Amino acid sequence: MQKPDILMTKPMLPVVEEQLDEAFTVHRLHAAEDPDAMLAEVGPKVRGIALSWAEVNDAFLAKFPNLEIVSSFGVGYDHVDTDACLRAKVMVTHTPDVLTDEVADTAIGLMIMTVRELGQAETWLRDGNWTKKGGYPLSQATLQGRTLGIFGLGRIGKAIAKRAESFGLKIAYYGRSQQAGVDYPYHASLVSLAEACDTLMVVAPGGAETQHAVNAEVLSALGPNGIVINIGRGSVIDEAALADALESGTIYGAGLDVFEQEPCTPERLMKLPRVTLLPHVGSASQATRNAMGQLVVDNLKSWFETGKPLTAVPEMK
Numbered sequence: 001m002q003k004p005d006i007l008m009t010k011p012m013l014p015v016v017e018e019q020l021d022e023a024f025t026v027h028r029l030h031a032a033e034d035p036d037a038m039l040a041e042v043g044p045k046v047r048g049i050a051l052s053w054a055e056v057n058d059a060f061l062a063k064f065p066n067l068e069i070v071s072s073f074g075v076g077y078d079h080v081d082t083d084a085c086l087r088a089k090v091m092v093t094h095t096p097d098v099l100t101d102e103v104a105d106t107a108i109g110l111m112i113m114t115v116r117e118l119g120q121a122e123t124w125l126r127d128g129n130w131t132k133k134g135g136y137p138l139s140q141a142t143l144q145g146r147t148l149g150i151f152g153l154g155r156i157g158k159a160i161a162k163r164a165e166s167f168g169l170k171i172a173y174y175g176r177s178q179q180a181g182v183d184y185p186y187h188a189s190l191v192s193l194a195e196a197c198d199t200l201m202v203v204a205p206g207g208a209e210t211q212h213a214v215n216a217e218v219l220s221a222l223g224p225n226g227i228v229i230n231i232g233r234g235s236v237i238d239e240a241a242l243a244d245a246l247e248s249g250t251i252y253g254a255g256l257d258v259f260e261q262e263p264c265t266p267e268r269l270m271k272l273p274r275v276t277l278l279p280h281v282g283s284a285s286q287a288t289r290n291a292m293g294q295l296v297v298d299n300l301k302s303w304f305e306t307g308k309p310l311t312a313v314p315e316m317k
């Protein structure tokens with residue numbers, strides 16, 4: 001039987017590429033000398049796409065008249081226009097659950113690093129200041145007694161909450177609606193959540209609905225003790241407003257794993273002393289990335305073997 005033709009948009013993990021090569025005829029867009037010419041030639045044959053961080057919209061879909069499925073690497077899929085996919089009758093899958101614990105662990109690590117300035121303290125040691133100047137200055141913030149406001153109490157948000165409870169933090173949350181069976185106090189607006197907490201954990205998806213949801217008003221409501229952690233998507237925070245709030249002392253500090261224009265990190269944030277910055281490493285362990293890659297493969301295989309995906313995005317269900 002002829003193997004289905006699929007397109008890969010970027011290099012993927014070896015474990016993924018090996019399995020895709022075995023099951024499919026794989027066309028590698030990133031390896032093409034002339035991507036447009038390649039797409040013109042193979043586009044009509046392509047029935048599936050193994051997607052990593054490429055935008056999918058009407059114009060992109062038009063190049064693949066026989067496309068059946070986009071299997072996207074990652075749980076967030078704000079780069080995929082699901083309305084356009086529904087119109088084109090293209091299934092979209094993502095990789096939820098397998099990364100939840102890893103990302104929650106990273107979020108907690110980033111929160112503690114930020115509150116206690118651990119990255120800065122390590123730099124102090126590595127620069128020889130411990131021997132030359134003495135101990136690192138006392139952190140003016142502490143985790144103890146903080147209230148964690150979670151913006152996006154989904155799979156990862158709940159895993160963060162569970163961990164934070166064991167640290168003795170009080171928890172509250174905001175989302176589009178109050179969740180049945182969840183005892184944490186619910187706030188119907190982000191400003192209300194920010195007023196009620198001093199540590200705002202952003203773990204909501206990107207996209208038009210959440211674009212710049214964390215703005216100057218929310219930061220002002222968080223107040224001078226306030227710390228913002230973003231493990232969700234860069235677009236959810238207005239970065240210029242965040243830099244203003246940090247520079248003026250409107251809030252205390254920030255820990256960011258995601259940015260508006262990755263991989264660029266704003267100079268203003270880089271210069272600030274109470275800011276911890278990570279290069280989007282939330283899920284970035286070998287084991288977790290392999291599990292995510294495996295789900296990309298398994299969704300494609302399941303689709304072509306049974307006509308059903310394993311983990312369709314909610315819009316497809």
Ligand code: NAP
Pocket residue numbers: 075076077096097099103151152153154155156157174175176177178203204205206209210231232233257258280281282283284
């Ligand atoms: P999830 O289970 O779908 O949870 C998302 C939560 O956000 C839900 O509780 C939802 O609550 C809330 N939400 C969605 N749209 C909203 C809106 N317009 N306004 C307010 N709240 C909204 O997703 P997840 O698996 O926890 O992943 C969450 C996000 O984390 C992903 O989308 C991705 O962007 C990010 N992520 C980042 C990394 C990293 O490396 N830093 C890794 C993995 C994931 P309601 O439905 O009640 O509104």
